[in-house]
Amino acid sequence: MQRIPTTQTPLVLGSATTSRGCALDPSKTGLPPQAVLGGANGKGPGVSEVTHPCLSSPSGSGVSGLQECRPLSPGGFRMDLCHPDPGELSSGEAEELQQIKWHRKQLLEDIQKLKDEIADVFAQIDCFETAEESRMAQREKELCIGRKKFNMDPMKGIQYLIEHKLLTPDAQDIAQFLYKGEGLNKTAIGTYLGERDPINLQVLQAFVDCHEFANLNLVQALRQFLWSFRLPGEAQKIDRMMETFASRYCLCNPGVFQSTDTCYVLSFSIIMLNTSLHNPNVRDRPPFERFVSMNRGINGGSDLPEEQLRNLFDSIKSEPFSIPEDDGNDLTHTFFKPDxxxxxxxxxxxxxxxxxxxxxxxxxxxxxxxxxxxxxxxxxxxxxxxxxxxxxxxxxxxxxxxxxxxxxxxxxxxxxxxxxxxxxxxxxxxxxxxxxxxxxxxxxxxxxx
The missing domain is CATH 2.30.29.30 (Pleckstrin-homology domain (PH domain)/Phosphotyrosine-binding domain (PTB))
Structure with a gap:
């Protein structure tokens, strides 16, 4: 192995190449930063000898030549990487190099495949979101049409919503739609609930069951119930609705009345009292005593507690029922947000x-x-x-x-x-x-x- 002399005199180290084309790098050769290479024979004043395998040459001169020093920045220098000649590698080294290159190629191909797959996934997500937005916009449009049809003709409106799969024929589903009442005319709701068809009767029961009357007195429960729709004018329809209401109230408040009949009769009595107290066309305002007299013996043959009747009477006298306005012909909401x-x-x-x-x-x-x-x-x-x-x-x-x-x-x-x-x-x-x-x-x- 060729020995390379060094000097203790601080000089600047340039870039030199060995016979294998390997750049000299002080950190890799082990040369001290003060080392300087001499002439062609590597000699210089104050020389000591060091060895490095990269510096051997067939001619025995050690270094094939020096290149000009090219600093990158103060205190730093450009050093070229060592690229060995494949012809000088052993068969084992050459085979290992080929395997490394093959694995590198496979890795790059796998990375590209992953990039392509990720791009496909994002493209599918974009398409899905666009399709979903379009589907939701179409569904909302059909729902608006269905509400409008319901307000003009409740039976046809429900049929349209079912045909377009916005509602199911199930009574519970229809009842929930009416109970939420978004964009629905309350007169139309009352019209639909008042019909005698089997499906309408089932919807009426499910609609009343949507109300929670627990721990409410009868007037409070009636306020909630009568605000959710507008009572139709026909007596038979009102009768069916109030019977269903009375059964639900007694189920939510067991023990308040001896039977649902008591609740049913008292409910009608309260509605009549509301009209008598607050209708401007009625001049004779009934006193509390008359209200008590009207309801004697309705609780299974016995009287209801006077304190209970007093609370109901005072509640109606101080605040009448809020009855939904009949806005069946009002198109204001239809034109509120036109296309x-x-x-x-x-x-x-x-x-x-x-x-x-x-x-x-x-x-x-x-x-x-x-x-x-x-x-x-x-x-x-x-x-x-x-x-x-x-x-x-x-x-x-x-x-x-x-x-x-x-x-x-x-x-x-x-x-x-x-x-x-x-x-x-x-x-x-x-x-x-x-x-x-x-x-x-x-x-x-x-x-x-």
Whole structure:
């Protein structure tokens, strides 16, 4: 092995390469930082000898040559990595090197596969979220239509919700929907609960069972019950509802009354008392004594405690029942958050003329008004089964047309009010509407679709 002399004189070490092309690195060769390499024979003043396998050369000169010192930063130097010649490796080393390269290639391929799989998973998640958002938006739209149909015709509304799988035919499911009452007309709820069909009777029982009357006196329970819907006008329907209520109250409050009949009779008595005390058309206000007299012997032949009757009487006298308003014809909530609204020109009338109308699109229906302040629309166009498209008109630009592509020549199912305010069936086979610009027309078409 070639010996390389060193010096004790502090000099700067440059970059040198051995006969194998290996860069000299003081940290790897063991040379002290003050070492300096001499000329071609490695000699210099004050020389001591060190050995390093990387410095041996066939010629015995030790170092094949020195390169110029290239500092990276003060106190640091650029050192090239050692790249051995494959021809000088032993067969075992060469085989090991090939295995390392093969494993490296396999590892890089596996990493790329993992990256591709992760990218696929994220793409699937994005697609799923988009599809789920679209499905939820469609479901909410159908639910809004179902509520609207229920408020106009309770039986048809429930049928629509079941057909679109928004409700099941189960009485419990329907009852929960009515009990929550979101967006539902309370008069319509009372109408549905009052029907005598077997499913309606089951829903009535399940609806009453949704109420929790435990630890409430009878007036408190009646306030809760009568606020959840509006009692229908027919006596037989009211009778069924109050019987169901009385059974539920006694189940929640055992021992308060001797029988459900007592609760039933007293409930009617309280409702009558509420009317007598707070109806402005009733002049004769009944005193407490008359209320006691009205209810003598109703508790299985005996009287109810006077203190109990006093509490019920005072509660009704100080605060009447809150009865839900009959808002069956109120369309305010329908137009509260429309999909689109604005002024458009509509072609219509016996003598075809263009008239300016305020249009509102909501719940898959197109409503048009004479003025923005009108509470009632001049016409309603259900968009179910209708298509919309651009159309050229010789008299108006930027037109769109509504029609039923599968039933051309037939009247579109729609309604409007005539000059006397009566609701009549529409007579249009198609509706032609003109916007103020091509952009506005396209926006309406997109919203309707």
């Amino acid at each position: 689109r609204e604005g002024w458009l020109l509509k072609l219509g009338g016996r003598v075809k003329t263009w008239k300016r109308r305020w249009f509102i699109l909501t719940d898959s229906c197109l409503y048009y008004f004479e003025f923005t302040t009108d509470k009632e629309p001049r016409g309603i166009i259900p968009l179910e089964n209708l298509s919309v498209q651009k159309v050229d008109d010789p008299k108006k630009p930027f037109c769109l047309e509504l029609c039923n592509p599968s039933c051309r020549g037939q009247k579109i199912k729609a309604c409007k009010t005539d000059g006397d305010g009566k609701v009549v069936e529409g007579k249009h086979e198609s509706y032609r509407i003109s916007a103020s610009s091509a952009e506005e027309r396209d926006q309406w078409i997109e919203a309707i679709r």
